[in-house]
Amino acid sequence: MNWIENKENALVPYEPNRARLNIDVNSTVRFGDNVYRISQILDFKTVIGIDVESGRAASLAIAALIPIGQDKVDGLYANYDVSAIASEDWAIAQRRFAAIEPLLGHTIVGRKETEQRARETGVDAATLYRWLGKYNEWGELLALVPRKRGWQTGNSRISREADELITKVIKDYYLTKQRPSVQKAIEQVRELCDQSKIPPPSTTAIRARIKAVSDRDYLRGRGFADKARNKYTPSPGTFPGADYPLAIVQVDHTPIDVMLVDDVHRLSIGRLWLTLAICVHTRMITGYYLALDAPSGISVAMCVAHAALPKEEWLTVHGIEGDWPVWGFPSVLHTDNGPDFQAETLKLSCLNYGIENRFRPVKRPKYGGHIERLLGKFMDKIHALPGTTFSNVSQREGYDSDKQAVMSVSEFETWLVREILKYNESYHSKIFMSPSRKWHIGIFGNTGVDPLVGLPMRPADPLTVQRDFLPSYERTIQHYGVELDVRYYSEALRPWINAKDEQTGKTRKFIFRRDPRDISLIWFYDPLLKQYFKVPVANQAFPVAADRK
Structure with missing residues (x-):
């Protein structure tokens, strides 16, 4: 399911809304036309609220609650792209x-x-x-x-080229056993920019990037590996910092060992890639993402967005009865060091939502054990499906996976969601209970056990969250519209055709976002209105298609 498809009219502006619903006793919320103060939280689905005008108590469905809107503040950049x-x-x-x-x-x-x-x-x-x-x-x-x-x-931002040079200097110069000073690293960045004829970033911007290096990476990179290991290596059976639900969420990918067919012609289309997210403290699966292409920044970003969003509508779309009461942003996103986990859009969006990106130490496989074991369990189940490729050639001998393929992408996704719900409800030997029970205890407590946290803040607008994690592009707007592999046009672009940057005098670039699963439209961010407009492909005969680059 894609929440973006809900916005049909290209000329209807869409204003981002990152408000979150605070589900806590004494919080005020809107339910229908009335405002209530929460007096009691019954479970993941229901609260008791007191109408602030009549004083009457009522049972309120959490899924129908709306946060009280904030007043706009002039000059405040909340809800910008x-x-x-x-x-x-x-x-x-x-x-x-x-x-x-x-x-x-x-x-x-x-x-x-x-x-x-x-x-x-x-x-x-x-x-x-x-x-x-x-x-x-x-x-x-x-x-x-x-x-x-x-x-x-229009303020200046670090160009991609300069940003790459800063990353290179931090990795290859600053984080070395020679231990150069921050000032020396800044000078190195400026020197490389001069050599490459790139406008150098400000000293403040470079210094901020250097200061953002984690303490662990700082110690390890500058020759203090033993200190880093002693400080951050977990004891057997523990994971540092995973002390409560959503404290740390691990994400990783794997190709699924089954050939699938398309939903229309039932022809084999190959294998999908599965991206899964798991809460380390509770072992609860928090989200997933399926893609035909190999892992990329969008795979991680879409998985993070899915993990953060409520799942009621998702289950309804797939016709599945069951509960998946997981939503909210993690404190730490734990991944490996692959380039797909370091995409700029992912880093910025995580930063804005208060998510710390933490990478798995190189050659320390135990740090990724939770998610890797989980992926292994799902592969074992997949090997029983028709069209499986098994895990190696010898196991596949005499079995034609393509001919045996009968399950479509949508059918596989429904199967996957059911398996996720089964896993969440099944006994886990490492935590001595099911992940869902561990999740419940962490949030509501148990007899003699206080809750570790309350219900996570619930995103009010799924579209904003999903859009925030889509890849962004900067493009000029010409008389034909904008070109991003194909041409897109909407009347919303007309005021900005051939617009000039007031500072440089060059043709101004604007921000666009696109979902690679459906490149028949893009989102245009109007810098004056601070709103988004849907821009369809100029050729209306163009079919809904995915970006397969």
Whole structure:
């Protein structure tokens, strides 16, 4: 299912909405036309709410609750497209977030804790309170971007070429046993930019990228491998930091060992790739993504988006009865070091939603054991399906996988979702209960056991979440529209045809997003209206198709 297909009219603007529903006692929510204050949380589906006007109690379905809308604040960049933010502003927002991060998650932030943090950071307590208020209200890093006049007209961002040079300097120069200073690394970036005739990024932007290097990578890269190992290596049977539901979510891919057929002509189309996400603390599967192409940044991004979103509608679409009460963003996304896990769109979106990207240490396979064992279990089940390719040539001897293929992509996906629900309800030997039970205890507690966390914040608008994790592109707008492999056109583009950048005088580039599963349309972000418009392919005879590059 693709939530984006719900938006049909290309000229109807779509404004991103990253609001999240806070399902907690005393939180106010909207249900229908009335506002309620939550008095009791019964389970993953239902709460008891008190109508704030009549005082009457009512049973409310969580799936139908809507967060109370925030008033727009002039100059606040919440709900902007993350790709439109200047690199320097991202750096400032990250520093502000680092200052308030230890104070987040507390119901009440006391003055003593705030003043202590103020002394540690050099930021006065009143400013910390203000930043906390913005972040808690909007729930995204963009709320901490400085409000600067004139930013909307176009601020410079680090070019892809310069960004790659910064990454290269950090990896090949800064994170070495020679241990050069930050200033030396900045000078190295500027020197490489000069050699490549690329405009150098600001010192602030380069310094922010260097400071963003994790402590673990810093120690390991600069010759302190033993310190890094002693500090971060888990004890047998444990995983550092996986202390509560969604603390750490692992993601990985595998090709599925079965040949599938298309839904229309029933002809063999080959094997799919499966991307799975698992909560390390509870072993609960939180999301998945299926693709014909080999793993890419979009595979990870779409899996993260699916994991974060409520699943009720998803189960209905696939005609499956059952519960998959998982939603919310993880604190840490744990992956390997492959390039598909380092896509820029994925990094920016994770950053804005407060997700820390943490990569699996090289040659430390035990760090990925949870997700790899899970993928192995699913492959064992798949080997019993018609059209299986088995796991090696010798097992496949005498078996024609293509001829035996009878299951379509949609049929396989339905089978997969059912298997995920079965797994979540099955006993797990490492946690001595089922993942769903572990998930329930972590959120609601048990006899003599306090809950570790409450219900996760629930994204209010699935389309915004999914769109945020789509790949973004920068293109000029010409008289024929915009070209991204094929040409797209909508009247929404007309005001920007051949528009010039006020700072450089060159033809201005605009932000577009596209779902590679359906390239018959793209999303255009209007920088003036701060809204999206759907732009269809110019040739209306063009069929719905996936990007197979």
